[in-house]
Amino acid sequence: MSTAQEPHQEQDPAPALRKESSQQKQTPPPRRATIPLIFSLLFLVLSLYIIFLPPQSRTDTRVFSDPPSSPPLRPISESIPASDSTMSSSEQTFIAIKPDGVQRGLIGPIISRFENRGFKLVAIKLTTPGKAHLEKHYADLAGKPFFPGLIEYMNSGPICAMVWEGRDAVKTGRVILGATNPLASSPGTIRGDFAIDVGRNVCHGSDSVENAQKEIALWFKEGEAVSYKGAQFDWIYEKA
Numbered sequence: 001m002s003t004a005q006e007p008h009q010e011q012d013p014a015p016a017l018r019k020e021s022s023q024q025k026q027t028p029p030p031r032r033a034t035i036p037l038i039f040s041l042l043f044l045v046l047s048l049y050i051i052f053l054p055p056q057s058r059t060d061t062r063v064f065s066d067p068p069s070s071p072p073l074r075p076i077s078e079s080i081p082a083s084d085s086t087m088s089s090s091e092q093t094f095i096a097i098k099p100d101g102v103q104r105g106l107i108g109p110i111i112s113r114f115e116n117r118g119f120k121l122v123a124i125k126l127t128t129p130g131k132a133h134l135e136k137h138y139a140d141l142a143g144k145p146f147f148p149g150l151i152e153y154m155n156s157g158p159i160c161a162m163v164w165e166g167r168d169a170v171k172t173g174r175v176i177l178g179a180t181n182p183l184a185s186s187p188g189t190i191r192g193d194f195a196i197d198v199g200r201n202v203c204h205g206s207d208s209v210e211n212a213q214k215e216i217a218l219w220f221k222e223g224e225a226v227s228y229k230g231a232q233f234d235w236i237y238e239k240a
Helices: 014-026 034-052 055-059 082-086 099-103 107-117 131-137 147-154 169-177 190-194 209-219
Strands: 092-097 120-127 159-165 203-205
Touching (some): 092 169, 092 209, 099 147, 107 190, 131 147
Antiparallel strands (some): 092 159
């Protein structure tokens, strides 16, 4: 007795396709080998750097050696030149305000420059010394072509003669006056502020300690320069 065959039922493929598609979506994509690639690039860059590095940079052992030793530090007292710390605070210089400076009323401003710097005025007088005295003062310039005109100019009016005292007074006094040619003098100096022409340069200052002593002796009698301690001395000098 034969059994009747059941009719063949075709299955719908849509569910299977949907299941397979869903599994594909859930499966993460395979990771790329990024880490080995990064290390390869770094190795390549390092290799190129070593190849193109200058030879002296590769062979210079000073990079890995100890740094050169610096000279030992000296105490502050040793760093200051001996001349600055031992120079006498009683050095004197001769300063003269020439006839043009007197006539222009510059005696006060010029005195203020020296006082404000800290120098002490120990002698001052307004004088007309005469031709013979001036020729003796400028004896070192007697052979110069401008000598006659210089004597005539200096003898044309009163001169304010002064003696200033203080540490390094001669050198610093010249700095305060400025260059002989006013046009070359820096602003802030007496000639840089008050003069233009070299033949009317307002003032004179000793150019050495030796000449200062000679000029003071020429212009002032013994005892005319006063010796005293200024009230501001201890506020100007740390040591005498």
